[in-house]
Amino acid sequence: MREITYAQAICEAIDEEMERDDKVIMLGEDIGIKGGNFGQTQGLYEKYGEWRVKDTPISENSFVGLALGAALTGLRPIVEIMYSDFLVIAGDQIMNQIAKIRYMSGGQTKVPLTICTTIGLGRSTAAQHSQSLHALVSHIPGLKIVMPSTAEEAKGLLKTAIREDNPVVFFEHRLEFNQKYQVPEGEILIPFGKANILKEGNDLTAIGIARQAINSLKASNRLAKEGIDVEVIDLRTIVPFDRNTIINSVKKTGKLLIVDEGYERCGVAAEIGMGIMDDIFFDLDLPIERICTQNVPIPFSPILEEEIMPTEEKIYKRIKKMVEENNIG
Amino acid sequence: MKKQIEDYNLSQDFLAKLLKEMLKIRYFENKVVELYSSGTMPGLAHLYIGEEAIAVGVCSALTEQDFVTSTHRGHGHVIARGADLNKMMAEILGKKTGYCKGKGGSMHIIDMTKGLLGANGIVAAGIPIATGAGYSIRYRKTDQVSVVFFGDAASNHGNFHESINMAAAWKLPVIYICENNLYGISVDIRKVTNTKNIADRACAYGIPGVIIDGNDVLSVYDVTKEAVVKARKGLGPTLIECKTYRHKGHHLADPGIIYRAENEREEWMQKCPIKNFKKRLIDEKYFSEEEISFNEKEIRDLIDKAADFAISSPYPEKYEAYEDVYFVDKIEEEVYL
Numbered sequence: 001m002r003e004i005t006y007a008q009a010i011c012e013a014i015d016e017e018m019e020r021d022d023k024v025i026m027l028g029e030d031i032g033i034k035g036g037n038f039g040q041t042q043g044l045y046e047k048y049g050e051w052r053v054k055d056t057p058i059s060e061n062s063f064v065g066l067a068l069g070a071a072l073t074g075l076r077p078i079v080e081i082m083y084s085d086f087l088v089i090a091g092d093q094i095m096n097q098i099a100k101i102r103y104m105s106g107g108q109t110k111v112p113l114t115i116c117t118t119i120g121l122g123r124s125t126a127a128q129h130s131q132s133l134h135a136l137v138s139h140i141p142g143l144k145i146v147m148p149s150t151a152e153e154a155k156g157l158l159k160t161a162i163r164e165d166n167p168v169v170f171f172e173h174r175l176e177f178n179q180k181y182q183v184p185e186g187e188i189l190i191p192f193g194k195a196n197i198l199k200e201g202n203d204l205t206a207i208g209i210a211r212q213a214i215n216s217l218k219a220s221n222r223l224a225k226e227g228i229d230v231e232v233i234d235l236r237t238i239v240p241f242d243r244n245t246i247i248n249s250v251k252k253t254g255k256l257l258i259v260d261e262g263y264e265r266c267g268v269a270a271e272i273g274m275g276i277m278d279d280i281f282f283d284l285d286l287p288i289e290r291i292c293t294q295n296v297p298i299p300f301s302p303i304l305e306e307e308i309m310p311t312e313e314k315i316y317k318r319i320k321k322m323v324e325e326n327n328i329g
Numbered sequence: 330m331k332k333q334i335e336d337y338n339l340s341q342d343f344l345a346k347l348l349k350e351m352l353k354i355r356y357f358e359n360k361v362v363e364l365y366s367s368g369t370m371p372g373l374a375h376l377y378i379g380e381e382a383i384a385v386g387v388c389s390a391l392t393e394q395d396f397v398t399s400t401h402r403g404h405g406h407v408i409a410r411g412a413d414l415n416k417m418m419a420e421i422l423g424k425k426t427g428y429c430k431g432k433g434g435s436m437h438i439i440d441m442t443k444g445l446l447g448a449n450g451i452v453a454a455g456i457p458i459a460t461g462a463g464y465s466i467r468y469r470k471t472d473q474v475s476v477v478f479f480g481d482a483a484s485n486h487g488n489f490h491e492s493i494n495m496a497a498a499w500k501l502p503v504i505y506i507c508e509n510n511l512y513g514i515s516v517d518i519r520k521v522t523n524t525k526n527i528a529d530r531a532c533a534y535g536i537p538g539v540i541i542d543g544n545d546v547l548s549v550y551d552v553t554k555e556a557v558v559k560a561r562k563g564l565g566p567t568l569i570e571c572k573t574y575r576h577k578g579h580h581l582a583d584p585g586i587i588y589r590a591e592n593e594r595e596e597w598m599q600k601c602p603i604k605n606f607k608k609r610l611i612d613e614k615y616f617s618e619e620e621i622s623f624n625e626k627e628i629r630d631l632i633d634k635a636a637d638f639a640i641s642s643p644y645p646e647k648y649e650a651y652e653d654v655y656f657v658d659k660i661e662e663e664v665y666l
Contacts, residue, residue: 025468051468057498062457062491069461072446073396074469096451097458105439105447106429107653142654165656 004183006176007039009151010116013158014041014078016187018048021076024162027054027063028080028116037082038118038177064090064115068098071113071167078162081117084133084171098167099142113168114161119210120174121261121309127297130305132210132261135268137169138238144168144192145238149213151181156190157236164192173211193240197249201231203323204255207246209235209268212259212291212310219315228323238268246272247279254285255322259310264292285326291318334613337547344615347389347546349624351381351603354405356632357414361404361421365581369640371423374435377405379544379576382602383508384409386549387476390557396444396466396475398459401436402508402575403448406478410443414631418639426642430649452513453479453486456505460492463501463566474502474560476553482513484527490534493566497534502560504553505568508543514579515588528570536566543571544602574600 004012018024026041032055035042045053056063060081067079081087087094094115102109119132138145146161146168148154154172161168195207198217208216213234220230231249235241250256258269269290294308334344358378364370377384384405388397399406407417413428420427421435428438439447446462449455459477466473483489484507496503507527511518524530531538539556541548549571556567574597578585586594610616 057491057494059487059491059495062460062488062495065454065457065488066461066464066492066495069398069446069458069463069475070465070468071461072441072458073462073465073475075465092451092454093457097449097454101439101447102656103653104429104433104437105441106427106432107656108429108439108441110656144655165658 001182001184003180004151006151006154006179006181007036007042009155009181009183010040010158010172011042011044013155013162015044015047017159017162018044018052023074023076024078025052025054025070025075026078026080027056027067029056029058029082031055031080038174040172040177060086060089061091061093065093065097067113068093068101068111071111072101072109076112076162078114078116081115083129084117084119085128085131087117087133087137094137094143094169095140099140102166103142110165111167112165114158114164115167115169116172117169118172118174119261121293121298121305122175124300124302124305126300130298132171132293134169134171134238135262135266138268138271142167143239145171146192146236147171147210147238148236149208149210149234151176151179152183152188153190153196153234153236155183156188160189160191171210175211190236192237193242195236195242195245196234197231197245198234199230199232201229202253203229204257204319205231205233205246205249205253206315206319207233207235207256207258207272209238209260212261215310215312216259216315218312219319222316223319226320228320230319241272241275243276243279247276250276250280251283254283255326256284256288257315257319257322258288258290259315260290260292261310262292263295264290265295267292286322289318289322291315332547334547334609334615337551339547341615344610345624347385347550348603348606348610348621349628350385350389350409351546351606352625352628353414353631354381354384354408355603356629357408357417357635358404360418360632360636362581364422364636370421372434373580373582374404374421375402375580376575376577377402379597379601380508380510380573381405382546382549382606383506383543383571383573384478386546387478387506387553389550390553391474391476394444394471394473396446396459396462396473398446398455398462398475398477399448400455400478400480400483401448401450401452402480403436403438407438407440407445407448410440410445412438412440412443412445414635415638418635419642422639422642423644424639424642425645425649426638430653431645432653453483453488455479456483456488456492460496460501460503463496463503464499466502467499472561474504474557476504476506478506478508480513481507481509481511481518481527482516484530485522493534493536493568496566497536500563500565502563503566504556504560505566506553507568507570508573509570510573510575512575512579512589514583517588526570528568531568536568538568538570540570540572543573544600544605546602546606
């Protein structure tokens with residue numbers, strides 16, 4: 001099977017959807033001539049021209065609003081917000097307009113719009129360029145929130161997002177862009193609301209969000225050698241989220257660890273935990289646990305950044321502790 | 330020197346239409362006051378009384394294919410665009426038969442069949458949206474135009490500057506109509522803005538900025554028509570500032586008195602767009618007083634019918650609160666709410 005990078009997979013998704021449907025256009029900073037901040041749109045400007053792959057001025061709230069206007073009047077736009085930290089600049093258009101216009105209009109409008117943005121700790125880009133603010137937009141009714149793990153997942157989920165007739169916020173991960181993955185040729189479409197079980201197991205369920213699914217899998221492979229059998233789930237989409245897969249897994253294992261790069265406070269780990277509580281409370285051997293980014297602004301120095309972020313090592317240690325504590329008890 | 334009506338070269342039918350549309354708005358808004366005072370109306374509305382010439386003058390210069398984006402003070406624009414009065418009134422009362430099935434209310438009335446991309450509860454939020462409609466027009470290579478209404482206060486918002494900048498840079502067919510009624514709720518625009526006229530800002534973006542008497546419906550129509558022709562030709566956006574005044578307060582629960590001087594209010598009431606247009610039509614011998622009264626009665630009846638329709642319509646069912654969040658197509662999706 002051929003190997004391509006995560007960035008190339010994203011580019012392929014956009015390219016294929018643009019070829020398939022001439023209503024698909026893309027707007028964002030540096031997506032045109034530069035080919036994207038991380039190479040996500042390499043070659044698209046040359047192929048589709050400046051009206052379909054539009055470099056915008058630094059006007060997040062207005063160019064996201066512009067994308068909404070285009071979505072309401074016949075187009076299928078993709079709009080890029082360079083870092084998820086900047087979602088808040090476009091806060092009004094995303095949360096008060098895009099998310100709500102269908103409902104407020106009593107169903108008269110359709111918003112076939114995809115917002116792509118980037119998250120990811122670990123490159124010393126500090127407090128204003130490193131956040132994973134998916135919890136903020138997950139909180140607002142009317143949006144769909146997508147967080148792929150690998151290149152194949154990114155491609156399949158982005159294609160679905162672009163074809164979706166509702167607004168989607170799609171979170172790409174900075175540390176993944178240059179990673180090479182095996183990605184099959186041909187059409188890949190991954191549905192929303194269907195989690196992926198990366199590894200089956202009986203001792204504990206580990207849900208990883210975006211890159212943390214990959215970290216959880218790595219940690220679990222290590223633990224397998226020590227006789228600890230973890231079931232690893234890649235959640236894929238936060239809204240809608242696949243309750244059934246998680247519930248079935250936790251009923252089997254009795255233990256749940258959620259790993260998420262958003263801040264711990266009011267993060268999606270809390271939402272997932274509460275969201276399934278009714279169904280799995282009596283199946284739990286231990287309280288649900290979470291590993292998230294600590295409740296501090298993200299520091300610049302690598303030593304400090306590592307201290308506060310979820311890592312494979314932290315996942316390994318925590319799962320070990322949870323399983324061993326439970327065995328003793 | 331004010332032009333004579335005949336200088337505009339408009340048919341009698343067209344002149345009658347302009348007056349009737351303004352009357353429709355005025356009577357509609359008066360009815361809203363009545364319904365609010367009688368306790369029949371939930372929430373609030375932001376009345377367009379005194380500004381009718383702008384909505385009517387602008388919308389009369391458009392075709393059915395064009396797009397219009399409005400504000401929280403949107404009843405005038407929506408009516409001038411040809412909206413269904415029954416559905417509007419029902420929406421304002423929160424009924425199931427309203428435009429938005431009772432889910433939007435006064436500030437969020439939308440009619441996609443008329444290219445009405447919505448009234449909007451956030452000041453200046455419609456400006457980028459309308460600019461996006463302009464982008465879509467350019468991309469699809471049609472000769473539609475996109476018109477956006479906003480107030481003087483909105484012109485101090487970042488969206489105004491960002492959107493006009495993009496429309497100017499990309500020559501988008503968008504017409505920016507600023508309804509300068511001098512106040513953003515209670516704040517006098519003159520105290521928070523250093524430019525004398527909003528239209529003076531157009532030169533910062535390299536686009537034409539025109540100032541007109543927003544209470545002269547013929548002037549509004551004429552200037553808009555010119556801007557529309559330009560936009561359709563691909564010559565880009567125009568900013569049109571219409572000087573006007575709202576007769577009432579910011580919304581139904583605001584008398585609009587403590588922050589506005591009495592002599593200023595009285596002066597502007599004299600400039601009522603409807604009163605003055607009627608007078609001109611009669612003075613310049615286009616219509617008689619009887620003809621005009623007949624039209625007024627016709628429109629009052631229309632509005633009464635709309636109110637009756639709305640009052641007698643049912644409220645939505647409770648389960649409807651959970652519908653229309655997402656578009657769900659033929660394949661049933663499981664959505665975790």
